[in-house]
Amino acid sequence: MSGIMSGAKSTGVKSTGNTPITTTSSRSNSAPWFVVRKALSARRATMLTAASFLLPLLIWSIVSYVPFIWHPKIEVVEPGSVSWFKPGMLVDRSVFSEQQALSREANTAQPEGFRANPVYLPAPHKVATAFFTSFTTEPKRRSEQWLHESLWHSITIIFWGFTLSSLIGVPIGILCGTYTAVAKINEPFIEFFRYLPAPAFGALAVAILGIHDGPKIAIIFIGTFFQQVLIVSNTTRKLDIALLEAALTLGAKKIQLLFRVVVPGILPDLYRDQRILLGWAWTYLIVAELIGTSSGITWFITQQARYKNFDNVFAAIIMIGMIGLLIDFLLGRLAKHLFPWEKSQGGI
Amino acid sequence: MSESIPEAILDKISKTTSQLKPQTESQAVSELPLPSYLEQSDAVAKRFEKLKRREVILEVKGLNKQFDTPQGAVVALKDIHFKTHRREFVCVIGPSGCGKSTLIRTLAGLESPSSGEVLLDGKPVFEPGPDRGMVFQGYTLFPWLTIKRNVMFGIEMQGASRATAESEALQWIDLVGLNDFINAYPHQLSGGMKQRVAIARALANKPRILLMDEPFGALDAQTRSKMQANLLEIWRNIDITILFITHDLDEAIYLADRILVLKAHPGEVNELIEVSVPRPRSAQQSISPEFLATKLRLEELIHPKDDDEDALPLQMVRMSEVGDDVEAVE
Numbered sequence: 001m002s003g004i005m006s007g008a009k010s011t012g013v014k015s016t017g018n019t020p021i022t023t024t025s026s027r028s029n030s031a032p033w034f035v036v037r038k039a040l041s042a043r044r045a046t047m048l049t050a051a052s053f054l055l056p057l058l059i060w061s062i063v064s065y066v067p068f069i070w071h072p073k074i075e076v077v078e079p080g081s082v083s084w085f086k087p088g089m090l091v092d093r094s095v096f097s098e099q100q101a102l103s104r105e106a107n108t109a110q111p112e113g114f115r116a117n118p119v120y121l122p123a124p125h126k127v128a129t130a131f132f133t134s135f136t137t138e139p140k141r142r143s144e145q146w147l148h149e150s151l152w153h154s155i156t157i158i159f160w161g162f163t164l165s166s167l168i169g170v171p172i173g174i175l176c177g178t179y180t181a182v183a184k185i186n187e188p189f190i191e192f193f194r195y196l197p198a199p200a201f202g203a204l205a206v207a208i209l210g211i212h213d214g215p216k217i218a219i220i221f222i223g224t225f226f227q228q229v230l231i232v233s234n235t236t237r238k239l240d241i242a243l244l245e246a247a248l249t250l251g252a253k254k255i256q257l258l259f260r261v262v263v264p265g266i267l268p269d270l271y272r273d274q275r276i277l278l279g280w281a282w283t284y285l286i287v288a289e290l291i292g293t294s295s296g297i298t299w300f301i302t303q304q305a306r307y308k309n310f311d312n313v314f315a316a317i318i319m320i321g322m323i324g325l326l327i328d329f330l331l332g333r334l335a336k337h338l339f340p341w342e343k344s345q346g347g348i
Numbered sequence: 349m350s351e352s353i354p355e356a357i358l359d360k361i362s363k364t365t366s367q368l369k370p371q372t373e374s375q376a377v378s379e380l381p382l383p384s385y386l387e388q389s390d391a392v393a394k395r396f397e398k399l400k401r402r403e404v405i406l407e408v409k410g411l412n413k414q415f416d417t418p419q420g421a422v423v424a425l426k427d428i429h430f431k432t433h434r435r436e437f438v439c440v441i442g443p444s445g446c447g448k449s450t451l452i453r454t455l456a457g458l459e460s461p462s463s464g465e466v467l468l469d470g471k472p473v474f475e476p477g478p479d480r481g482m483v484f485q486g487y488t489l490f491p492w493l494t495i496k497r498n499v500m501f502g503i504e505m506q507g508a509s510r511a512t513a514e515s516e517a518l519q520w521i522d523l524v525g526l527n528d529f530i531n532a533y534p535h536q537l538s539g540g541m542k543q544r545v546a547i548a549r550a551l552a553n554k555p556r557i558l559l560m561d562e563p564f565g566a567l568d569a570q571t572r573s574k575m576q577a578n579l580l581e582i583w584r585n586i587d588i589t590i591l592f593i594t595h596d597l598d599e600a601i602y603l604a605d606r607i608l609v610l611k612a613h614p615g616e617v618n619e620l621i622e623v624s625v626p627r628p629r630s631a632q633q634s635i636s637p638e639f640l641a642t643k644l645r646l647e648e649l650i651h652p653k654d655d656d657e658d659a660l661p662l663q664m665v666r667m668s669e670v671g672d673d674v675e676a677v678e
Contacts, residue, residue, distance in 0.1 A: 245458050246488035250502035250553060251478030260501070264492045341491050341533040 057124065064123035071115035081108035090116060122311040127318070130311035134304075147300055151319065154285055154296035157213060161220025161288070162281045166274065169228035176229060177236020178262055186229065194226035198284055202291040211292035219291060223284035228277050235269045236262060268339045275331050282324050382637050385645040388624045396622055399433055399605060404470075405589045406432040406455065406557050411464035413450055423614035424450040428464070430608055430620060432557065432589055439604035440593045443650050447615025448593045452561045455591065456482045468556055478502055481550030485562040487542040489534040495521060495545050496530040502553040520548040523582070540571040544578070551586065560592045564599070573631065576602055580629060597646045601639055602629055609649045618649050 031041070040048070063070050074096040079085035082099045091099075096113060103110050117123075122130075134147050145153070176183040198219050205215030239262060247261045289298035297316055304312040335342070388396070411428040414421045424447040432438050440448050453459045455466055457476035465472050468479060476482075489498050499517035504510070521530055524544040534542055543563055550558055564572040576599060583590055594600050600607050604623050611618040624638040633639050668674075 240488075242484060242486055242488045243490060245456075245476070246482070246484060246490075247501070247505075248458065248476035249456050249478070249480065249482035249559075250549065251505040252501075253505075256505055260505075261490070265490070267492065339492070341493075341535060 061124055064117060064121070067115045071117055073116045073118055074113040075116040076111060076113040078109075078112040080111035081106070082111045085111050090119060119308055120310050122314060126311040127314040130309075130315040131319075134300075134312045134315050144303075145299075147316075150296050150300045151323070154289065154298070154320075155323070157216050157288060157296060158220060158278075158281055158285060160213075161217045161284075162224055162278055164217065165221045165224040165228055165281075166277075169225045170232055170270070170274075173229045173232025174236050174258075174262065174266070176233035177239075177266075178258060183233060187233065190226050190229050194230065198223035199287045199291075202287075206292050213295075215291050216288040216295070219288035220281050220284050223288075224277055224281045227280065228273075231273050231277065232270060235273055236266050238269070239265045268335070268342045271331075271335055271338070275328055278331075279324060279328065282320065285320070382641040382644065383624075385621065385624060385638075385641040387638075387641075388622065389626060392624050392626050395627070396605070399436055402433040402435065404431045405434050405436075405468065406591065407465075407467040407470070408455070409465045409467065411451075411454065411466065412462045413447070413454060413459065414462050425454070425461075426614040426616045428615070428617055430617065432591060434589055435583075435587060437583055437590045437592065437603055437605045438608060439600035439606075440591065440608045440610065441595065441597065441600045441646065441650065442610030442615070442618070443612045444595070445615075446610040446612040448595075448610060449561055450615065451610070452482075452559050452591065452593050455557075456480050456559050458482075478506060478553040479556045481553055481555035481558045483543070483546045483550050483558065483560045483563045485565045487534070487539070487546055489542055489545055489549070491534050494531050494533055495526060495537070498534065498545055499549045499552050502549060506553065517548075517552060520552045521545075523551075524548045524578070538571070539567050540575055543567070543575060547579070547582065551582070551588065555588070557589045557591060560590065562593050562595065565595070572599070577631075579603065584628075597643055597650070598634060600646070601625060601642050602631075602634065607642075607646070609646065611649070621645065 033040075033044075039045075072093060073090040074093055076085045076087055076089040076091060076096075079087065079089075081103045085091070085099070091113075093115070096111065100110055137147075139146060172182075172186060176186055201222055202215065202219060205218040209215045209218055243265055244257060244261055247257055252260060285296075286298050286301075289296045290302075294302060297320060301313050301316050304310075304316070408428050408430050411425055412423070413425040414423045416422075428451065430438075440451060442448050450459060454461050455473075457473055457480065460474065467473070473480070490501065493501065496514065496517055499520050500510075500513040503513040503516050508516070518530065521527060524547060526541060526544060526548070529537060529541065534545070537545065546563070547558075564575050567575060579590075580603065582588075590603075592600075592603060594603075601623055602625075607621045607623060609618040609621060610616065621642065623642055625633050625636060625642065626638075
């Protein structure tokens with residue numbers, strides 16, 4: 001409306017009136033990048049996906065490999081006359097130049113060194129190497145686990161915590177979303193409980209369940225379950241009521257309504273919820289594994305940090321991310337086969 | 349429907365209706381030589397006599413429905429009475445807010461009446477059931493089921509075996525001409541096809557009455573007129589009584605034996621019109637005198653001249669160049 005009006009106005013002002021109304025130009029090559037809720041071309045989408053990983057890597061590389069960017073330390077190569085310097089030692093730049101100045105004044109041998117980053121920021125190539133060496137490095141003590149054993153242990157903790165939570169949480173969530181009475185008896189308390197931080201129950205869980213896997217699974221459970229009930233019940237409530245009404249007019253009774261309409265109706269959304277919740281479960285992993293006897297990937301990370309093998313620490317952290325992303329990717333792929341009636345599945 | 353009416357006649361109708369005032373009704377009719385909408389040919393009258401001798405399928409007695417809102421009670425339906433005979437096609441029409449949808453939802457059992465009764469075959473109904481099939485405007489097909497499984501749904505709910513349900517469903521799908529789509533999912537079908545599935549799904553339960561809530565309202569004009577013809581074809585061949593809600597006057601006249609006209613605030617029966625257009629119906633009848641007379645009457649009932657909110661004049665200012673008249677010849 002306003003477009004037509006303003007168009008009419010402008011021709012009214014310009015009394016020549018022979019300006020073309022439509023300008024058609026080929027814009028295929030310079031399609032705009034930012035259009036609200038519009039799909040990108042496949043090439044651009046792939047490019048951006050790659051960039052979302054390559055950009056952080058690029059920043060990391062720049063900070064690691066360009067000597068004049070950051071590098072707040074000096075790695076000592078030649079201690080010179082400074083008695084407490086040792087080759088390979090990392091000292092602050094200010095300390096190093098102070099010592100350099102002192103030895104220059106004293107006319108003694110000057111220390112030499114080059115700029116370096118702190119030990120907690122290993123360069124990308126070191127972390128890449130650690131990806132392989134951390135798997136092949138034998139544990140220092142016989143009681144300790146290989147990395148792949150630690151990882152597998154973490155995965156089983158997540159699996160049991162999440163599975164137990166889902167076995168109870170999903171049915172309760174569906175019932176809450178379907179029957180107001182069930183929602184009213186459950187949701188207020190759950191709403192309260194979900195604000196209690198799961199790690200706070202660590203000591204209690206150890207007291208009840210011992211020091212091994214029990215309390216760890218319990219923490220994952222507590223961290224997931226309460227959110228799960230609320231999210232699933234909300235998803236259930238979003239099911240189009242017209243579908244339930246249609247089923248009623250077709251003669252569906254209570255149980256049929258639940259199992260033949262509600263459950264299949266919410267299935268794709270429920271699946272998406274579960275994917276997101278599984279991600280949350282992973283975020284509780286580190287805390288869970290610190291409880292009782294430290295175990296799994298967390299044990300590996302804390303152990304390696306103690307040895308100052310930060311390249312191994314980074315590798316382990318990135319591994320957790322990769323496992324999570326891989327599982328989510330596979331679940332996303334699976335969804336396309338599970339729900340052929342869904343027009344599109346979100347995510348990657 | 350309305351596309352097929354010659355412009356001159358349409359023009360005349362709109363002129364007539366716009367000039368219509370209660371005291372000049374006779375003058376308006378004399379201007380356009382239309383018969384009274386009450387006038388029925390012998391054949392039509394005989395058909396109605398026969399129709400009324402059929403048993404009553406649905407009876408609505410003193411139906412009232414009010415909703416409690418924060419602003420106070422709103423009366424949606426007030427003292428509705430009517431009867432529907434077996435194999436009758438009744439349309440319900442009325443201005444927006446007249447409670448058409450509330451009425452059909454109450455008949456389906458999706459809403460409970462504040463007072464009054466709905467009798468199906470003489471027995472009161474309280475809740476939804478397969479004896480009253482319903483077709484909604486929004487299709488409401490189950491997106492996770494194929495077309496075949498959608499149609500099987502109701503039959504299976506009655507306790508039939510998978511195999512029985514499947515063979516019956518296939519017959520109904522055949523009837524609505526969607527054989528090639530039995531394994532398609534609803535999102536793969538056009539609006540018209542979806543609504544055909546919805547009709548098949550409702551009929552598969554062999555209901556006593558088919559309740560249709562503006563089923564073709566979301567379809568484009570061409571698909572809609574095809575669907576109307578299809579529906580009449582189905583109705584002619586199956587022992588089914590239809591109660592059909594619409595806001596389209598042409599649709600109501602084209603389809604219905606009788607039209608229940610409601611008025612708004614509160615929703616009350618305004619008039620129950622026996623459509624004098626003879627059967628079998630065809631699109632060409634939309635310019636017949638009976639059709640136009642009935643339409644004229646419906647216009648009067650639904651859009652009374654004095655309370656037409658849409659008739660407020662526009663506050664128009666010319667914003668185009670002087671002499672740049674889009675409608676002028678020169």
